Amino acid sequence: MARIIDGKAFAEGLRGRIAGHVARIARDHGITPGLAVVLVGEDPASQVYVRNKARQTVAAGMASFEHRLPADVPADRLMALIDRLNADPAVHGILVQLPLPRHLDATMVINAIDPAKDVDGFHTTNVGRLHTGQPAMVPCTPLGCLMLLRHHLGDLSGAEAVVVGRSNIVGRPMAALLLQDNATVTIAHSRSRDLAATCRRADILVAAVGRPGMIGAGHVRPGATVIDVGINRVDDGAGGTRLVGDVDFDAVAPIAGAITPVPGGVGPMTIACLLANTLTACCRRHGLPEPADLAA
Numbered sequence: 001m002a003r004i005i006d007g008k009a010f011a012e013g014l015r016g017r018i019a020g021h022v023a024r025i026a027r028d029h030g031i032t033p034g035l036a037v038v039l040v041g042e043d044p045a046s047q048v049y050v051r052n053k054a055r056q057t058v059a060a061g062m063a064s065f066e067h068r069l070p071a072d073v074p075a076d077r078l079m080a081l082i083d084r085l086n087a088d089p090a091v092h093g094i095l096v097q098l099p100l101p102r103h104l105d106a107t108m109v110i111n112a113i114d115p116a117k118d119v120d121g122f123h124t125t126n127v128g129r130l131h132t133g134q135p136a137m138v139p140c141t142p143l144g145c146l147m148l149l150r151h152h153l154g155d156l157s158g159a160e161a162v163v164v165g166r167s168n169i170v171g172r173p174m175a176a177l178l179l180q181d182n183a184t185v186t187i188a189h190s191r192s193r194d195l196a197a198t199c200r201r202a203d204i205l206v207a208a209v210g211r212p213g214m215i216g217a218g219h220v221r222p223g224a225t226v227i228d229v230g231i232n233r234v235d236d237g238a239g240g241t242r243l244v245g246d247v248d249f250d251a252v253a254p255i256a257g258a259i260t261p262v263p264g265g266v267g268p269m270t271i272a273c274l275l276a277n278t279l280t281a282c283c284r285r286h287g288l289p290e291p292a293d294l295a296a
């Protein structure tokens, strides 16, 4: 039976280390890292995410600034807010909650954020930096996956890694990070031929597809480490819903060497890494050494 990679416990430890650094920076330098979150509209899922982000930001000792705008906000008003946040010295990280209403161009909005404050790592400058091996702000979910992989496997050099999914939020940055850690990386997607055979080559299999239980026993090489990024809400058969991943956990766990559960695997790492990125942005802004133990 696979080892369970406990992302919830790891994220808790990471948040604790971040809180320690935040307290030290406040004591020694009188600086409080600040994260501004911009929410446009009333999307219920986004509201829950934003609430959780604010709660965990404050719990880590950071300053949390929340900006809520109506769904029909004109683009120029949103851009003016981003300009103000870019110029605000108390704000080290800016996150615009996605998805945005249709009338707003998400790429234009994200690219209006100062890349040094782009804690989601979605700005074209940060994407380019990541893919050219330069220091960048790295998207939170793949960063969390990388931390879990390093923690459980140590050196990833030479490992065969297969990432299923090529989104800008998860799949592509995940592949870039694995490549940076010297894995041999394959990216699979909806047009890939014989996905199962490709996946079976993997020592490290990352599923970021958005299809419940799509990765089954036939996709996994015995002993592989399986990271399930998927978060899918499905019928629980009792009139309610439950969360499942992209991996058929019950079928894969007896074969894999290690596996992240859903919930409690990758999910909790995302906000923890957002806090880590905010701390990193703050250290860079003020010329302070970046904490080396965040991924420990």
Ligand code: NDP
Pocket (backbone or CB within 6 Å): 141, 164, 165, 166, 167, 168, 169, 170, 171, 188, 189, 190, 191, 192, 195, 208, 209, 210, 211, 229, 230, 231, 232, 266, 267, 270
């Ligand atoms: P996207 O829908 O943006 O991308 C899905 C990717 O999966 C695409 O590249 C698509 O290929 C590929 N795909 C779809 N169907 C197949 C198939 N049958 N075979 C192979 N590849 C396929 O999703 P995201 O990357 O944003 O998210 C993926 C999952 O991760 C979702 O469940 C999401 O909820 C979850 N997620 C979890 C987070 C967390 O905090 N844990 C954060 C972000 C996402 P193609 O490009 O060819 O269309």
